[in-house]
Amino acid sequence: xxxxxxxxxxxxxxxxxxxxxxxxxxxxxxxxxxxxxxxxxxxxxxxxxxxxxxxxxxxxxxxxxxxxxxxxxxxxxxxxxxxxxxxxxxxxxxxxxxxxxxxxxxxxxxxxxxxxxxxxxxxxxxxxxxxxxxxxxxxxxxxxxxxxxxxxxxxxxxxxxxxxxxxxxxxxxxxxxxxxxxxxxxxxxxxxxxxxxxxxxxxxxxxxxxxxxxxxxxxxxxxxxxxxxxxxxxxxxxxxxxxxxxxxxxxxxxxxxxxxxxxxxxxxxxxxxxxxxxxxxxxxxxxxxxxxxxxxxxxxxxxxxxxxxxxxxxxxxxxxxxxxxxxxxxxxxxxxxxxxxxxxxxxxxxxxxxxxxxx
Amino acid sequence: xxxxxxxxxxxxxxxxxxxxxxxxxxxxxxxxxxxxxxxxxxxxxxxxxxxxxxxxxxxxxxxxxxxxxxxxxxxxxxxxxxxxxxxxxxxxxxxxxxxxxxxxxxxxxxxxxxxxxxxxxxxxxxxxxxxxxxxxxxxxxxxxxxxxxxxxxxxxxxxxxxxxxxxxxxxxxxxxxxxxxxxxxxxxxxxxxxxxxxxxxxxxxxxxxxxxxxxxxxxxxxxxxxxxxxxxxxxxxxxxxxxxxxxxxxxxxxxxxxxxxxxxxxxxxxxxxxxxxxxxxxxxxxxxxxxxxxxxxxxxxxxxxxxxxxxxxxxxxxxxxxxxxxxxxxxxxxxxxxxxxxxxxxxxxxxxxxxxxxx
Numbered sequence: 001x002x003x004x005x006x007x008x009x010x011x012x013x014x015x016x017x018x019x020x021x022x023x024x025x026x027x028x029x030x031x032x033x034x035x036x037x038x039x040x041x042x043x044x045x046x047x048x049x050x051x052x053x054x055x056x057x058x059x060x061x062x063x064x065x066x067x068x069x070x071x072x073x074x075x076x077x078x079x080x081x082x083x084x085x086x087x088x089x090x091x092x093x094x095x096x097x098x099x100x101x102x103x104x105x106x107x108x109x110x111x112x113x114x115x116x117x118x119x120x121x122x123x124x125x126x127x128x129x130x131x132x133x134x135x136x137x138x139x140x141x142x143x144x145x146x147x148x149x150x151x152x153x154x155x156x157x158x159x160x161x162x163x164x165x166x167x168x169x170x171x172x173x174x175x176x177x178x179x180x181x182x183x184x185x186x187x188x189x190x191x192x193x194x195x196x197x198x199x200x201x202x203x204x205x206x207x208x209x210x211x212x213x214x215x216x217x218x219x220x221x222x223x224x225x226x227x228x229x230x231x232x233x234x235x236x237x238x239x240x241x242x243x244x245x246x247x248x249x250x251x252x253x254x255x256x257x258x259x260x261x262x263x264x265x266x267x268x269x270x271x272x273x274x275x276x277x278x279x280x281x282x283x284x285x286x287x288x289x290x291x292x293x294x295x296x297x298x299x300x301x302x303x304x305x306x307x308x309x310x311x312x313x314x315x316x317x318x319x320x321x322x323x324x325x326x327x328x329x330x331x332x333x334x335x336x337x338x339x340x341x342x343x344x345x346x347x348x349x350x351x352x353x354x355x356x357x358x359x
Numbered sequence: 360x361x362x363x364x365x366x367x368x369x370x371x372x373x374x375x376x377x378x379x380x381x382x383x384x385x386x387x388x389x390x391x392x393x394x395x396x397x398x399x400x401x402x403x404x405x406x407x408x409x410x411x412x413x414x415x416x417x418x419x420x421x422x423x424x425x426x427x428x429x430x431x432x433x434x435x436x437x438x439x440x441x442x443x444x445x446x447x448x449x450x451x452x453x454x455x456x457x458x459x460x461x462x463x464x465x466x467x468x469x470x471x472x473x474x475x476x477x478x479x480x481x482x483x484x485x486x487x488x489x490x491x492x493x494x495x496x497x498x499x500x501x502x503x504x505x506x507x508x509x510x511x512x513x514x515x516x517x518x519x520x521x522x523x524x525x526x527x528x529x530x531x532x533x534x535x536x537x538x539x540x541x542x543x544x545x546x547x548x549x550x551x552x553x554x555x556x557x558x559x560x561x562x563x564x565x566x567x568x569x570x571x572x573x574x575x576x577x578x579x580x581x582x583x584x585x586x587x588x589x590x591x592x593x594x595x596x597x598x599x600x601x602x603x604x605x606x607x608x609x610x611x612x613x614x615x616x617x618x619x620x621x622x623x624x625x626x627x628x629x630x631x632x633x634x635x636x637x638x639x640x641x642x643x644x645x646x647x648x649x650x651x652x653x654x655x656x657x658x659x660x661x662x663x664x665x666x667x668x669x670x671x672x673x674x675x676x677x678x679x680x681x682x683x684x685x686x687x688x689x690x691x692x693x694x695x696x697x698x699x700x701x702x703x704x705x706x707x708x709x710x711x712x713x714x715x716x717x718x
Contacts, residue, residue, distance in 0.1 A: 035561070054646050055558050055559050058557060059557070093459070095458065095460040098458065099454065099455050100457050100458070100480060101454040101455040101480065103459045104454070173536075178529075198417060199414050287414075
């Protein structure tokens, strides 16, 4: 955690701050290790304080040895005194997480104490640091990926005609939990037949039918880290249309995996797969981004889509998940998590994937 | 949903607005029925629009028949035009949910289009309406409560010495899911022995031991609504200390249930139980609020604690959950959900509770 605090402080000058207030749960956990649901970090150039209420004092002391734990009373009464103690005069805050009302409250309390402390929006400061994962993070992420891989393989081999989407989703979630997941990392998607045309379909009582595609999109959370895996099955003997669509998506995915390089932008990476799908004539059926970073959040930086100017670099894990969706028929999406190492993508996901269907 | 929109509009004058922007997931779902993860509601005095991207158009159209569904491209490009169409000049926003950065973005885009639209913080407008539940909401809430009640009864009777907290938590969650819950409504708490002194202990590999208290705090989510239930068991034959603490907490809880009335403030309700615990000499061991509203969020308005000036009224469901926590030994918490009807509390929770231990 010491390195993480240092990496945060190294950005203070870029943001023109000499202290940072962190309240969003994922950033708080990332920097301090603290997993309680309430608490604020205040990081100055030479001190790190975790302020929380009586419920979490013991937990904070255990989980965050690099932090001085301060017991708080009331919502913000403790803040002015602490900022004075730490000598902070330019306090950065998480502008995309702190609510308008909380910002007003903080500004008001500083003003009413006659403190001349500037509040400076520090957009994505911690998120930028979080893009590149350290060894501990990669271990948890790999474990989360391993759990969803194995749960998929276990459940997928037993799917039968007549089973409902909801039943399959629950079997997947139960299996992940029994394999050690904290929880699913998002609401499991099981989309059969025409439902597979909706990228974010919620599992319902639709029954699995013979002769139709089935998309499963699932993930496990382990020690806070989120895996993300999509596979598309065909129930029965694949017809020509499915073969054509599946092979196109698979070709696009494998092309992106084989050719993405550190130094590309997210947009350039996206385009590697998009070109293949465009060429095959399905360009208008791939309506989402190629992928996204994964970590403590299921969707985090780097963005890997048409608009993303983020530079991809070694140590960043992200998904590669092209898809084709055809209203009334269904869809295909294939998704793995990769991490950039020595300039290239290493695929972490190991769940079974139909390698080639024909064509 | 028509009534809910009307109830929102009825508050426009109080906030000095002629339109409201709603983006927080729970408020969005409450007003529109839409359960997708991205989308904005814009409500004027005579129109209601749900703006979302291509992924959710079908779902929005199905779930939100009272709303005109607008397909969006880009983050906020659609907003100025829509506000113009609807003739909104004073736009309220959810100040405790909208981030500082999003507020800046909206202000900027309105300015760059030369629109003279005022942005006005509308703190808790929707939350105030949500305090009183309608019939549909009470049905979902009652079902959520029924699920956690039955899951508790099923699992509690089979708890044995040597079982771990984590195993019990998973059994509870699995049972709730198999009984129809969407998910747990929060991270299940199972706290054995000294862990029970921590009101928010996370289940770990601690084994259940003979002669110690065990707190279980759990809830189910059903159709979005959250139940919340706490029970305290004693493994083995209760000793004098446990009997004294348990009976005090139970007396405090039953007193609050029997005497809380519509028209009281949350603080007055809290005091009903707190007096009993104070009198018994445990006043400094009850370090949290008596309760909180439940609904789409596990903690929502009304607050039922020492600082709450909210007036409790008919149709509001909330928890009553006094506790006593003794470091190194453990604790006792007993929690039911009640709803105020005809001025008095009706207890909805039906999970078994040890009625009286002795003393």
